[in-house]
Amino acid sequence: MDRHDLYELSVQDPETEVAFVAETFRKLRGREALSLREGFCGTAVFSLEWVRTDERRTAIGVDLHKPTMSWGMRKRIRPACKADGVDYAARIELRKANVLEPEPPRTDVAVGYNFSYWCFKTRDQLRAYFEAAKAGLVEDGVLFLDAYGGSEMSMPDHNARQVVDPEGVVNDGEPFTYEWEQLDYDPLTHDMNCAIHFELEDGSRIEEAYTYSWRVWSLPELRELLLEAGFSRVRVWAEQEDEDGDETGVYTSITRLDNRGVWWVYLTAEV
Structure with missing residues (x-):
């Protein structure tokens, strides 16, 4: 991966x-x-x-x-x-x-x-x-x-969707799960922390593959x-x-x- x-x-x-x-x-x-x-x-x-x-x-x-x-x-x-x-x-x-x-x-x-x-x-x-x-x-x-x-942006959120490589190269063409997580949001500063995680069909994961600290x-x-x-x-x-x-x-x-x-x-x- x-x-x-x-x-x-x-x-x-x-x-x-x-x-x-x-x-x-x-x-x-x-x-x-x-x-x-x-x-x-x-x-x-x-x-x-x-x-x-x-x-x-x-x-x-x-x-x-x-x-x-x-x-x-x-x-x-x-x-x-x-x-x-x-x-x-x-x-x-x-x-x-x-x-x-x-x-x-x-x-x-x-x-x-x-x-x-x-x-x-x-x-x-x-x-x-x-x-x-x-x-x-x-x-x-x-x-x-x-x-x-949007109205959901300031709320903690964790959503996932399946992704597959149409060319069948990545992960041998098997689907994997992309997860977007909004960890926290501060209305005083508009600071927000987010993370991306990935999971394969066999359950193996990359936790916090990417993390973001944004305004x-x-x-x-x-x-x-x-x-x-x-x-x-x-x-x-x-x-x-x-x-x-x-x-x-x-x-x-x-x-x-x-x-x-x-x-x-x-x-x-x-x-």
Whole structure:
């Protein structure tokens, strides 16, 4: 059991996310986005999908944890190069660096997904991250984030679902259980502690495969801080539902969001 394998299958969807970023940037800016900076990149599967879907694209992955980036290069990027006969690695640069200290070159797009930026727990810290992200973008660049909330978010919660690798590689194609646990929440500070656990069919487990200590940021706070950091416009994007309440895969910019148990949205911040 490798926790990175299990996490990618349970949580990440680089194909959908890259498509959303590319299509939304084209809609907002009237041109193609070719260069990417992926903050908190982890195994850099988003960066890999970015360069894989257009031979003109380049990506910079930034993270403080070099072993995780090295795992991504060894287990994801180099095998993709071999499988496709394309040197994707030549267009991906993985940097052990701090997202608060942007380095050249500037890029068309920056992403901070999976709520990673919630590690910044004060307004000054989060504004500093947004300012750094803006400094790393070109004149018409766009920062992409995600956020979630809802009436159930502040309550202790432990939910599980089965996951299976459609390619039959991870865990020999056998299903495994992904567990998301909200351990505690402090309404005075909006601090929240969460954990991810995994369990295989034979009962073997990885307890606290990933743990998170976050501040829960509201959408008004995020919008205000992005504008204070110098972005010109902030939009919120929600997935549309059909008449049966099923997700459609289509995201639109919204000005009102109905509260529910749990909601999840994208944000864009335009330079």
